[in-house]
Amino acid sequence: MLNFEIKAKYGKARTGIITISHGPIETPAFATVGTLASVKALTPRELKELGTQVIIANTYHLHLQPGEDIIAEAGGLHRFMGWDGPLMTDSGGFQIFSHGAGKEHGVGKIASIFPDEPDRGGHLKKKPGKSLVTVDEDGVDFVSYLDGSRRRFTPESVIQIQAKLGADIILPLDECTSPLHDKEYTFNALERTHRWAVRAVEAFSRYGKSHQSLFGIVQGGAFEDLRKKSADFICQLDFSGFAIGGSLGKSKQEMHSVLEWTIPNLPQEKPRHLLGIGEVEDIFEAVIRGVDTFDCVVPTRTARTGTLLVSDYPRNRMHILNSRFRNDYRPLEENCPCYTCSNFSRAYLRHLFAAKEPTAMVLATIHNLCFMERLMAQIRSAIANGAFQDLMERWTGKTSGLSS
Amino acid sequence: MLNFEIKAKYGKARTGIITISHGPIETPAFATVGTLASVKALTPRELKELGTQVIIANTYHLHLQPGEDIIAEAGGLHRFMGWDGPLMTDSGGFQIFSHGAGKEHGVGKIASIFPDEPDRGGHLKKKPGKSLVTVDEDGVDFVSYLDGSRRRFTPESVIQIQAKLGADIILPLDECTSPLHDKEYTFNALERTHRWAVRAVEAFSRYGKSHQSLFGIVQGGAFEDLRKKSADFICQLDFSGFAIGGSLGKSKQEMHSVLEWTIPNLPQEKPRHLLGIGEVEDIFEAVIRGVDTFDCVVPTRTARTGTLLVSDYPRNRMHILNSRFRNDYRPLEENCPCYTCSNFSRAYLRHLFAAKEPTAMVLATIHNLCFMERLMAQIRSAIANGAFQDLMERWTGKTSGLSS
Numbered sequence: 001m002l003n004f005e006i007k008a009k010y011g012k013a014r015t016g017i018i019t020i021s022h023g024p025i026e027t028p029a030f031a032t033v034g035t036l037a038s039v040k041a042l043t044p045r046e047l048k049e050l051g052t053q054v055i056i057a058n059t060y061h062l063h064l065q066p067g068e069d070i071i072a073e074a075g076g077l078h079r080f081m082g083w084d085g086p087l088m089t090d091s092g093g094f095q096i097f098s099h100g101a102g103k104e105h106g107v108g109k110i111a112s113i114f115p116d117e118p119d120r121g122g123h124l125k126k127k128p129g130k131s132l133v134t135v136d137e138d139g140v141d142f143v144s145y146l147d148g149s150r151r152r153f154t155p156e157s158v159i160q161i162q163a164k165l166g167a168d169i170i171l172p173l174d175e176c177t178s179p180l181h182d183k184e185y186t187f188n189a190l191e192r193t194h195r196w197a198v199r200a201v202e203a204f205s206r207y208g209k210s211h212q213s214l215f216g217i218v219q220g221g222a223f224e225d226l227r228k229k230s231a232d233f234i235c236q237l238d239f240s241g242f243a244i245g246g247s248l249g250k251s252k253q254e255m256h257s258v259l260e261w262t263i264p265n266l267p268q269e270k271p272r273h274l275l276g277i278g279e280v281e282d283i284f285e286a287v288i289r290g291v292d293t294f295d296c297v298v299p300t301r302t303a304r305t306g307t308l309l310v311s312d313y314p315r316n317r318m319h320i321l322n323s324r325f326r327n328d329y330r331p332l333e334e335n336c337p338c339y340t341c342s343n344f345s346r347a348y349l350r351h352l353f354a355a356k357e358p359t360a361m362v363l364a365t366i367h368n369l370c371f372m373e374r375l376m377a378q379i380r381s382a383i384a385n386g387a388f389q390d391l392m393e394r395w396t397g398k399t400s401g402l403s404s
Numbered sequence: 405m406l407n408f409e410i411k412a413k414y415g416k417a418r419t420g421i422i423t424i425s426h427g428p429i430e431t432p433a434f435a436t437v438g439t440l441a442s443v444k445a446l447t448p449r450e451l452k453e454l455g456t457q458v459i460i461a462n463t464y465h466l467h468l469q470p471g472e473d474i475i476a477e478a479g480g481l482h483r484f485m486g487w488d489g490p491l492m493t494d495s496g497g498f499q500i501f502s503h504g505a506g507k508e509h510g511v512g513k514i515a516s517i518f519p520d521e522p523d524r525g526g527h528l529k530k531k532p533g534k535s536l537v538t539v540d541e542d543g544v545d546f547v548s549y550l551d552g553s554r555r556r557f558t559p560e561s562v563i564q565i566q567a568k569l570g571a572d573i574i575l576p577l578d579e580c581t582s583p584l585h586d587k588e589y590t591f592n593a594l595e596r597t598h599r600w601a602v603r604a605v606e607a608f609s610r611y612g613k614s615h616q617s618l619f620g621i622v623q624g625g626a627f628e629d630l631r632k633k634s635a636d637f638i639c640q641l642d643f644s645g646f647a648i649g650g651s652l653g654k655s656k657q658e659m660h661s662v663l664e665w666t667i668p669n670l671p672q673e674k675p676r677h678l679l680g681i682g683e684v685e686d687i688f689e690a691v692i693r694g695v696d697t698f699d700c701v702v703p704t705r706t707a708r709t710g711t712l713l714v715s716d717y718p719r720n721r722m723h724i725l726n727s728r729f730r731n732d733y734r735p736l737e738e739n740c741p742c743y744t745c746s747n748f749s750r751a752y753l754r755h756l757f758a759a760k761e762p763t764a765m766v767l768a769t770i771h772n773l774c775f776m777e778r779l780m781a782q783i784r785s786a787i788a789n790g791a792f793q794d795l796m797e798r799w800t801g802k803t804s805g806l807s808s
Contacts, residue, residue, distance in 0.1 A: 041762040066730065066755040074733055074751055082747040329478055343486040347478055351470040358445040358765055
């Protein structure tokens with residue numbers, strides 16, 4: 001139940017519309033993270049107002065609490081969380097990686113080769129610890145971080161859980177490898193993930209709801225031949241779209257290479273989602289390589305600690321607790337139409353964060369998500385108008401080096 | 405700049421309209437607590453929607469952060485916090501008590517004589533500690549709980565601060581005595597508070613803004629002669645209304661006595677505010693003794709820990725984390741028109757609280773404040789229709805024992 005219409009292209013970048021039963025998604029699009037069936041600090045009507053197109057919740061977290069049966073009995077995730085728009089669920093593969101190899105290796109999606117590089121959004125550095133996960137051919141054993149209970153995911157159970165949740169776009173169980181895994185491990189994990197993908201497609205044909213669509217996930221770490229192999233394999237299965245997951249290498253540059261190895265091997269006519277990436281610069285670099293949708297905790301997570309996304313500040317970030325904002329009565333951003341910027345000053349936001357008032361999180365999250373929606377709208381119209389390269393240069397200070 | 409029109413009476417209970425420059429307040433009314441220029445977890449538009457009539461912020465807290473000059477430069481408290489409706493500021497006398505005698509004695513407004521009585525809303529029991537306050541004839545020295553800096557309030561400075569803040573209804577500096585203070589101390593403190601009241605009226609005539617009104621505060625602890633003396637004294641000064649403050653005795657019953665000693669000595673034609681009280685039963689007991697307005701942290705504070713106010717549950721409280729709500733798909737209250745009850749189930753609220761999702765606070769606070777506004781509306785119409793006693797019996801299971 002998914003239709004994807006490409007309206008315009010600029011090189012590999014595309015703008016179009018994904019149509020699913022809960023409404024259209026104009027692409028390139030940002031999926032707002034609502035891990036536990038809630039976008040932290042906001043209500044669904046605030047999301048509608050600021051222009052949120054799609055929310056991505058998480059199978060792993062919702063399985064642990066409140067459990068898929070509670071949500072199914074409520075009438076599904078849309079009804080449970082009061083969101084009638086497009087909804088995705090991630091499979092939980094990444095969370096299992098986080099608590100498994102990611103934890104052992106002390107890394108996230110991208111392992112920084114620059115030890116002093118700041119951790120922006122929690123992707124780069126983690127404190128190592130003992131793995132809570134065991135992967136076998138049939139599935140994954142893990143321990144609940146909530147109560148220590150032993151749990152098991154298989155490709156089939158993850159589809160069954162997501163069928164109960166009822167999101168519009170769902171994802172199969174995959175094994176995310178670590179950027180520090182060697183090629184042999186990554187190869188074996190990839191082969192297993194491919195076998196799981198076949199089982200997921202089969203399970204989806206039995207359990208999937210008619211309004212749901214299953215996307216495949218391309219893995220392969222930062223190895224060119226493995227990414228190509230994975231794209232070739234996954235796109236021959238009956239998926240409605242594709243997600244690019246797992247380790248994206250040891251640097252942002254390797255991430256660009258991963259996209260360049262993967263995307264040309266995916267079919268033009270189906271949407272492509274880049275899992276867990278959403279910094280401004282990364283979005284431009286990914287869109288120009290052919291990515292259609294994104295999800296990332298950065299806009300919401302940083303909002304809650306007082307980091308506001310703005311277009312003209314160093315690195316697009318304003319740390320509102322900085323004392324220079326004490327008596328700055330301007331809005332966070334001039335010309336931003338969001339509720340926060342229309343009604344409150346930097347001085348007020350700074351005060352709310354300094355005083356640890358919960359409303360601070362609300363107002364900052366509204367702004368950051370509105371920022372993301374406005375950015376994506378600019379990207380869409382720049383692609384349509386043949387002005388993407390200019391827009392990218394204006395936002396990032398650089399061109400991609402890719403031909404249009 | 406305050407007009408009070410009484411529309412109907414039921415015994416000592418009254419219903420009417422306080423008109424101030426930022427709009428009318430229908431009484432009896434509940435003032436929502438917005439201590440630090442924000443109602444915790446909500447936005448002003450949510451408050452408007454749920455029917456909030458008036459917000460009470462706090463001079464003591466706003467003086468410490470962000471400081472009255474920051475707010476004045478923003479154009480005043482209304483503009484700073486984005487609230488264009490009626491606004492009060494409490495003087496800070498109670499906060500000084502909290503950090504002074506209240507801290508030394510380990511008590512709040514009411515010192516429980518039942519050591520095992522649950523602490524509902526933090527009024528009854530506190531952990532004793534060293535006083536951070538020294539009271540002298542001219543004013544009060546205290547230490548900022550934020551940074552340990554030494555500060556001083558005088559009757560004049562508190563008026564000047566509130567003139568800068570610009571709330572519609574402001575209060576003079578008073579000394580709240582502890583329920584454990586003896587009569588001699590209470591008497592001396594009362595005499596000093598009366599001298600401070602005279603100075604506050606004088607300061608208000610010099611510094612007060614034309615849209616502002618100053619209320620007097622009646623003190624006197626739980627001593628009948630002192631309460632009567634204080635009411636007599638305070639109502640001879642040029643105040644636009646009266647607040648009943650300080651120690652309300654060692655039990656809810658003594659609180660009723662305090663009201664019975666005080667209110668008959670106040671002029672009929674001016675509004676009466678009961679500071680810091682807002683439990684359902686207390687509101688009925690106070691309204692029938694002639695109180696017009698209230699403020700209390702209970703509805704907002706308990707909301708943030710998952711205690712929901714409802715009309716038909718034991719003691720009007722539903723602890724949403726109770727496991728019985730795991731799969732209870734009803735709204736918090738049937739027939740409640742609030743955003744929360746219109747869109748979400750008990751099961752969802754329970755999940756949000758169990759998962760510590762910030763949106764839990766938002767949705768619970770909306771409901772609790774809507775509950776308070778609906779309660780006050782019922783009280784107003786019951787007074788107008790001569791049905792107050794019935795309404796009180798329905799809500800509290802008892803009649804007041806006072807004649808109508």
